Amino acid sequence: MGWLRYLRNLLLRNLQLKLVSLGLAALLWIALNVEPKSEISLKVPLEFINTPKGVEVLGGTNTVDVRLSASSSIVKRIDASDVTASLDLSEWSAGERTYSLDSKNLVIPFGVAVTRITPSKIRLRFEPTERKAVTVHARIVGKPALGHAVTAIVCDPAMAELEGPASHLTAIQSVSTDSLDVTGRSSTFSMRLPLYIEDPVVRLAVDQDIRVEVTIVPQ
Numbered sequence: 001m002g003w004l005r006y007l008r009n010l011l012l013r014n015l016q017l018k019l020v021s022l023g024l025a026a027l028l029w030i031a032l033n034v035e036p037k038s039e040i041s042l043k044v045p046l047e048f049i050n051t052p053k054g055v056e057v058l059g060g061t062n063t064v065d066v067r068l069s070a071s072s073s074i075v076k077r078i079d080a081s082d083v084t085a086s087l088d089l090s091e092w093s094a095g096e097r098t099y100s101l102d103s104k105n106l107v108i109p110f111g112v113a114v115t116r117i118t119p120s121k122i123r124l125r126f127e128p129t130e131r132k133a134v135t136v137h138a139r140i141v142g143k144p145a146l147g148h149a150v151t152a153i154v155c156d157p158a159m160a161e162l163e164g165p166a167s168h169l170t171a172i173q174s175v176s177t178d179s180l181d182v183t184g185r186s187s188t189f190s191m192r193l194p195l196y197i198e199d200p201v202v203r204l205a206v207d208q209d210i211r212v213e214v215t216i217v218p219q
Contacts, residue, residue, distance in 0.1 A: 036072055037070065037071060038070065039067060039115060040067070041066070041067045041068075042065070042066050042078070043063050043064075043080065044063060044065075044066050044080055044083050044084070046062060046064050046085045046086070047086045047087070048089050049086050049087070050088050050089050052089065054128060055126050055128060055129060056126070056129050056165040057089065057125075057126060058124065059096075059123055059125050060123070061119065064117055064118065064119065065117070065118040066085065066114065066116075067114070067116040068083070068112050068114060068115060069113045069114075069115045071111065074109070074112060078112065083106060083107065083108050084107045085101070085105055087099055087105060087122075089124075092126050093126065095126065096124070096125045097126070098124075099123075099124065100120065101117045101122065102120070127165040127166060127167060128165075128166070129163060129164065129165070130164070130169055131161055131163050131205055133159050133160070134159065134160060134173055135158060135174045135175075136157065136158055136159060136174065136175060136176075136177065136210055137174045137177070138153050138155050138176070138177050138180060139176045139177055139178065140153060140182055141179045141180070141181050143183060144183075144184070144185045145184050145185060145186040147218055148186050149216070149219045150214055150215065150216055151215050151216070152214075153212065153215070154213045154215075156211040156212075156213070157210065160175055160195055160208070160210075161204070161205040161206065162197065162202050162203070162204060163202070163204070164199070165201060168199050168201055172197075172202060175195050175196070175197055176195070176196055177193040177196070178193045178196060180193060180212055185214070186216060186218075188213065189216070190214070191211075192209045193209060193212055194210075195208070195209075195210060
């Protein structure tokens with residue numbers, strides 16, 4: 001009899017609040033299921049999580065197209081910022097690997113269903129991160145003042161250390177500074193300039209500017 005009294009007290013405790021909550025839940029369920037369904041397509045950034053250290057992840061895509069279905073009122077309020085897409089790379093292996101994308105890779109608002117993800121599969125390549133020292137080349141444009149000539153161009157430091165996948169580092173022998181205009185110059189001068197690397201997956205091991213000294217003398 002004691003446990004029956006306990007259950008009765010448990011059910012009757014805050015009965016009014018429980019009935020209100022039950023009514024609200026029923027109204028929400030009715031609203032979600034009676035309203036006509038609509039669909040929306042969103043472009044969502046794809047985030048890689050548990051990325052291995054010392055490894056370059058190549059290929060794949062930075063965004064995915066997600067098609068969602070929900071009641072009309074919910075669809076009108078959905079924004080790309082309400083949806084996140086991620087891919088867990090904790091179980092990676094050297095070389096190429098194909099990953100499938102489905103609703104488990106998405107975090108979406110309540111009451112929304114995933115209709116389609118494009119692409120549904122992506123292929124990634126994993127390469128160890130390597131370093132390589134290359135020469136620095138100053139990019140000089142323009143012509144000095146009439147009767148003057150550029151006789152020397154010195155970069156300090158003369159070498160830069162790059163970082164990235166070996167398959168991309170192999171083709172790079174030098175990197176250039178931003179353009180340095182010598183138009184109308186009649187004397188030696190120097191300027192600090194950033195380096196530019198054309199390959200987007202290769203980067204400077206240490207971010208640095210280069211001091212470029214241009215020697216200009218009368219001819």
